[in-house]
Amino acid sequence: MHAFLLSVGALALASTAAWAAPADINAQSFYLDARDLEAKGMKAMFDKRARPAMAAMKDAGERVRAENEAATKRGEPIYCVSEAQRKKGMTPKLVIGMLGRVPEAQRKRSTLTQAWRAALVRDFPCG
16 A cells, blocks of 8 residues: 555646546656655655545556557557566556656656656567
8 A cells, every 4th residue: 555655646736627637737746746755655645645646647557558558459559568567566666767767858748648658668668
């Protein structure tokens, strides 16, 4: 539970329009909040940003996974995660680290979904 909360430790900005999906939040804001929550350790579980962060990361992950599954059916996968990595899962440090490797300028102009896709493509290329 602790690892899951920290892995998605960021807040959907209050200024985000009510109609926007959780994964439509700005990737840079998410990343900065995630790092802040990660630094809090166990206290992050009590931070009001934790639940919106979990929803945002879950939404982004589901969107990108669906894109990749559709692309894979067409024979053109977007990213290729090994079976060993799938079984291992993703730790909070890994998720935050992957987002951190997306260049800041790109994160600033991307939604969480776009940045997560870029991170997966970068860290799990096909072929």
